[in-house]
Amino acid sequence: MQRAAEFLKSFAQAMSALSLYPEGHSVRERALDATYEKLTDLLSEDPAPQFTFLADEVIYGKSPLREMRNWEWSSRLSGIGMQRLEMDRTTTRDDLELLLSDALGLLSGAGINTAEARYMRPSGIRWGEIGIRGEAEGLTAVETATIALTLSEEADTIRWMHEEVATGRDLPMLEVEAVVRALSVAMHGDRQMLLPLLKLREFDEYTTTHSLNVSVLTMALAEWLGFSAGDVRAFGVAGLLHDLGKVKIPLEILNKAGKLDEHERVVMNAHPVEGARLIIAEEPELDMAAVVAYEHHVMLNGGGYPSFKYERDCHDASKLVHVCDVYDALRTNRPYRDAWASDKVLAYLEERSGVEFDGGIAHAFSTMMRNWGPQVVRLTEDEPLPAS
Ligand SMILES: [Fe+2]
Numbered sequence: 001m002q003r004a005a006e007f008l009k010s011f012a013q014a015m016s017a018l019s020l021y022p023e024g025h026s027v028r029e030r031a032l033d034a035t036y037e038k039l040t041d042l043l044s045e046d047p048a049p050q051f052t053f054l055a056d057e058v059i060y061g062k063s064p065l066r067e068m069r070n071w072e073w074s075s076r077l078s079g080i081g082m083q084r085l086e087m088d089r090t091t092t093r094d095d096l097e098l099l100l101s102d103a104l105g106l107l108s109g110a111g112i113n114t115a116e117a118r119y120m121r122p123s124g125i126r127w128g129e130i131g132i133r134g135e136a137e138g139l140t141a142v143e144t145a146t147i148a149l150t151l152s153e154e155a156d157t158i159r160w161m162h163e164e165v166a167t168g169r170d171l172p173m174l175e176v177e178a179v180v181r182a183l184s185v186a187m188h189g190d191r192q193m194l195l196p197l198l199k200l201r202e203f204d205e206y207t208t209t210h211s212l213n214v215s216v217l218t219m220a221l222a223e224w225l226g227f228s229a230g231d232v233r234a235f236g237v238a239g240l241l242h243d244l245g246k247v248k249i250p251l252e253i254l255n256k257a258g259k260l261d262e263h264e265r266v267v268m269n270a271h272p273v274e275g276a277r278l279i280i281a282e283e284p285e286l287d288m289a290a291v292v293a294y295e296h297h298v299m300l301n302g303g304g305y306p307s308f309k310y311e312r313d314c315h316d317a318s319k320l321v322h323v324c325d326v327y328d329a330l331r332t333n334r335p336y337r338d339a340w341a342s343d344k345v346l347a348y349l350e351e352r353s354g355v356e357f358d359g360g361i362a363h364a365f366s367t368m369m370r371n372w373g374p375q376v377v378r379l380t381e382d383e384p385l386p387a388s
């Protein structure tokens with residue numbers, strides 16, 4: 001991963017050098033040397049690296065390159081038809097130079113013989129649009145390539161984030177935002193929305209999958225209700241962090257199969273206050289996420305926990321997360337109960353609306369879930385998302 005990102009950074013520097021200096025100029029030659037060296041490093045650990053450039057994302061092999069997100073060259077390269085770039089160990093420095101000058105030619109609008117550049121040169125490099133891969137001999141072999149995106153990196157990041165916070169380290173805000181962005185990318189397919197919800201593999205991974213699912217559901221619901229893109233993202237962060245306070249709860253209580261005793265119940269019910277405290281202490285700007293962590297178990301009629309001293313309404317984001325939280329919890333196998341079918345959960349949400357849940361929000365949620373039926377996919381974190 002590291003070498004792939006370094007190669008791309010060097011690639012961008014060489015593109016700039018090539019556009020500024022004529023052939024033979026030392027700056028240009030040095031930049032090419034450096035990029036070829038990075039490529040050789042990369043090829044030594046990966047004999048056939050594959051890059052996919054999307055508008056705001058770079059995929060290396062099958063995984064998004066997190067640190068290259070929003071890399072400005074990604075949208076430029078994809079804009080000139082270089083959405084897929086493949087190289088192998090036969091690649092020479094001359095091949096690399098040709099690739100760079102072809103890309104520059106296309107970027108400047110000068111025009112090149114694209115078919116020749118892509119397929120016909122005896123080169124270790126191939127490039128083209130996603131889904132079309134020419135073979136070295138020519139244009140005859142066309143193969144549909146799919147990018148298999150999974151949510152495993154996001155799940156790893158959340159596990160790591162919980163560990164960091166549990167051991168008293170800072171809340172890694174950049175990673176939290178990166179996960180929310182990745183979820184949002186996964187949800188917006190080419191043609192239609194997708195609701196990727198993770199299936200639980202192990203009981204003790206509940207908080208990880210649950211956090212990701214609540215984030216996805218909350219963003220989908222916020223979008224369904226017409227909130228702005230910025231709000232949707234902020235609600236996604238709040239959904240991801242709503243149970244952060246659980247990192248302080250011992251696992252034997254968190255995963256207990258039987259009923260909690262009085263002491264255990266007190267520990268468990270402290271997680272909203274604990275979560276709000278953790279968030280606000282670390283990131284005062286995340287005040288909405290802190291409010292949501294605090295309020296997500298408060299019912300519309302004031303029941304639930306923690307109890308308010310004076311009666312007041314909860315934040316809209318808390319009401320959204322509350323519905324999504326209960327939906328995901330009931331859809332999941334827990335040590336003390338089996339998962340419910342989706343219809344049963346939606347009926348439950350409707351039945352409790354006006355008492356536990358805000359009527360309008362619960363109704364909007366079940367309408368959305370029924371409308372999107374086939375687009376709701378349940379998968380494990382290693383399973384690729386279906387193409388949409
Ligand atoms: Fe909770």
Ligand SMILES: [Fe+2]
Pocket residue numbers: 210242243325
């Ligand atoms: Fe929860």
